[in-house]
Amino acid sequence: MAIAEFSWAESKDQAKLPGINGNKLKLNDEILISNICWFIIFRWVVIAALIFLQILALLASDTLTQLGIVEQKNWPIAITIVLSLANAAYIYALDYCQPSKYNSPSINLWAQIIIDLICLSVVVHYIGSTSTPASFFYILHIALACIFFSTLESLCVTILVSAMYTIVLLIENSMFIPVPNPILIDDNLSAENLRRNSVLLWMFALDILFFVVWYVVSRLSLVVRTHERHLLDAYKQINQAQVEKDQYAVLMTHQLKSPLDAIRSKINLIKAGYCGEASPGVNDALNKIDNRAQSMSSLILDLLRLERLKDTCLNTAVLESVDIETTLQKSIEKLIPVANSKQVALYVSIDNFICKVIPDQLEILLENIIANAITYSHDNASVEITSEVNRLNQSASITITDHGIGIENKDLPNIFNEYFYSPRASLHNKASSGIGLSIVRIAAENNKLQIKVASEPDAGTSFTVIFNNIQLPTDKQELTDQLPLTESSLP
Amino acid sequence: MAPRIAHVDDDLDIREAVECILSKDGYEVDSYLTMQDFINSLQDATKRPDLAILDVMVESMDAGLTAYAQIHKRFPEIQTIFLTSLGDMIRPYFENGSHEWVCIIEKPVEPKNLLAIIHDRLENTRAAIQTA
Numbered sequence A: 001m002a003i004a005e006f007s008w009a010e011s012k013d014q015a016k017l018p019g020i021n022g023n024k025l026k027l028n029d030e031i032l033i034s035n036i037c038w039f040i041i042f043r044w045v046v047i048a049a050l051i052f053l054q055i056l057a058l059l060a061s062d063t064l065t066q067l068g069i070v071e072q073k074n075w076p077i078a079i080t081i082v083l084s085l086a087n088a089a090y091i092y093a094l095d096y097c098q099p100s101k102y103n104s105p106s107i108n109l110w111a112q113i114i115i116d117l118i119c120l121s122v123v124v125h126y127i128g129s130t131s132t133p134a135s136f137f138y139i140l141h142i143a144l145a146c147i148f149f150s151t152l153e154s155l156c157v158t159i160l161v162s163a164m165y166t167i168v169l170l171i172e173n174s175m176f177i178p179v180p181n182p183i184l185i186d187d188n189l190s191a192e193n194l195r196r197n198s199v200l201l202w203m204f205a206l207d208i209l210f211f212v213v214w215y216v217v218s219r220l221s222l223v224v225r226t227h228e229r230h231l232l233d234a235y236k237q238i239n240q241a242q243v244e245k246d247q248y249a250v251l252m253t254h255q256l257k258s259p260l261d262a263i264r265s266k267i268n269l270i271k272a273g274y275c276g277e278a279s280p281g282v283n284d285a286l287n288k289i290d291n292r293a294q295s296m297s298s299l300i301l302d303l304l305r306l307e308r309l310k311d312t313c314l315n316t317a318v319l320e321s322v323d324i325e326t327t328l329q330k331s332i333e334k335l336i337p338v339a340n341s342k343q344v345a346l347y348v349s350i351d352n353f354i355c356k357v358i359p360d361q362l363e364i365l366l367e368n369i370i371a372n373a374i375t376y377s378h379d380n381a382s383v384e385i386t387s388e389v390n391r392l393n394q395s396a397s398i399t400i401t402d403h404g405i406g407i408e409n410k411d412l413p414n415i416f417n418e419y420f421y422s423p424r425a426s427l428h429n430k431a432s433s434g435i436g437l438s439i440v441r442i443a444a445e446n447n448k449l450q451i452k453v454a455s456e457p458d459a460g461t462s463f464t465v466i467f468n469n470i471q472l473p474t475d476k477q478e479l480t481d482q483l484p485l486t487e488s489s490l491p
Numbered sequence B: 001m002a003p004r005i006a007h008v009d010d011d012l013d014i015r016e017a018v019e020c021i022l023s024k025d026g027y028e029v030d031s032y033l034t035m036q037d038f039i040n041s042l043q044d045a046t047k048r049p050d051l052a053i054l055d056v057m058v059e060s061m062d063a064g065l066t067a068y069a070q071i072h073k074r075f076p077e078i079q080t081i082f083l084t085s086l087g088d089m090i091r092p093y094f095e096n097g098s099h100e101w102v103c104i105i106e107k108p109v110e111p112k113n114l115l116a117i118i119h120d121r122l123e124n125t126r127a128a129i130q131t132a
Helices: A029-059 A061-066 A075-096 A105-127 A133-148 A151-172 A187-271 A280-312 A324-341 A359-375 A423-428 A436-446 B012-024 B035-041 B063-074 B087-093 B111-131
Strands: A320-323 A345-350 A354-357 A382-390 A395-402 A450-456 A460-467 A479-484 B004-008 B028-032 B051-054 B079-084 B103-106
Touching: A029 A061, A029 A075, A029 A105, A029 A133, A075 A105, A105 A133, A105 A151, A133 A151, A133 A187, A151 A187, A187 A280, A187 B012, A280 A359, A280 A436, A280 B087, A320 A324, A320 A359, A324 A345, A324 A359, A324 A382, A324 A395, A354 A359, A359 A382, A359 A395, A359 A436, A359 A460, A436 A450, B004 B012, B004 B035, B012 B028, B012 B111, B028 B035, B035 B063, B051 B063, B051 B111, B063 B079, B079 B087, B079 B111, B087 B103, B103 B111
Parallel strands: A345 A382, B004 B028, B004 B051, B051 B079, B079 B103
Antiparallel strands: A320 A354, A345 A479, A382 A395, A395 A460, A450 A460
């Protein structure tokens, strides 16, 4: 005896999204590497600016002195050299060295931050730590660390920044050396005290600012990262739902179509004489049953096709270079039995070209338009398939023309609407599902194709599919012969 | 000796129709309800078919495809044809590059078409064996 236990209790963690937890929201190596590359490029720009300034200082030193800009000493050259060498080292470590415990993107980024902070401290020292806004450039480093690192790491960067700025101020004001004789107070010493107070004020104010900036930016960064994670999860869930929806659609299609297939298989057996001779009346009735069952089968498959085409918008469909001649031949080959049953001749005259599309969808699009042209033609008529290639603006068009019942002017704007029903068309084709042109529309949308329709009631219709950004085949092989593809022309 | 054909489908009416058509044309037909029944039958070398006609959705969504993968690996000499309600709609479930060699027939069973495809497939195998 077999026993199975079933439980459908919903997992509580299923819909739970990650909360705000700075350390768990680290960026992966791929993003870190792209950031490193961005920093390296940014640093090359800074290096170029420094070189430009030095050239300017050499060429126009007198003018600069007149403008009040005093010529700097050797530090800009030293900074330029250090930054250039460091940048080259980062590139070397990233591109030419094997990643290891000591050569990870994270270590690379940390090295960049430390060297940049040392260089910035030198610049702040020479330009003026309290007299110019140079020290505010430290904030840029804190903000970047908050964006690209975890909260803890960005806090370390902030402490480092704060320590460096403090060291710069202490060195500049010789605060490491104790005042030798505090009893003798003179004017000079009092001025010195004032200056020290001002420096201390700068130190505390900026250090507090650094930590405030760290707190605000790291909070913002966490919120953004959490939302980013939520979006990623939502995207994954949508994709999963799409897969499940497709499976469900396939299952439903199968369940709906299977009984019809069984019925039609039996009809085919009777028609082929496997069940004995049937009277003409029975055969006639069977043909009618089969036709209706066939329309229903086509409708069921078309619904699945339509669902799949709609899903393509959400998924990242792969565009491929497609040879239009081959695709067209494939579509036509499938429709030859339909054309033969109505004695409709297909005349194909096309210049080959290559377009970037989703191959299956282009096939479905052409197949549907050509099938419509055949269906709405009168018996013994013809359908022409022609192309026009514009080499100048790299566009091309395929025109499918029939001489059938045509479309009335009032119906023309609605033909691509889902489930549009035209009694006139239905009278001509009882098997019309009304979704053939919806399929064409979605396939055209997904492949960014334009469609132009011209029609005259009782004279015929022509559908023109316009392709942009085409390529021409290299072998210049073109199919220009007029080939009537009817039963008589087939081997 | 008449070529042996195995047919797997969970629909009795389809099994009957295929059996009726193929038997009348002189083929020896073994019908199976599930893929597992068919795979088990392959243990017996005398029952191994020249060609297998597989439905895709038997028991599960892709039982036919899984069975095909197994059969193709263990007995590459057995020709395989898919006979399914979904026709070409199952193509996305195949790996890339298999469009040329995977033969998919859409149901309903059409005697003339089915016989032509089977005849063609068996002829190709025979020709391949002779040239080898």
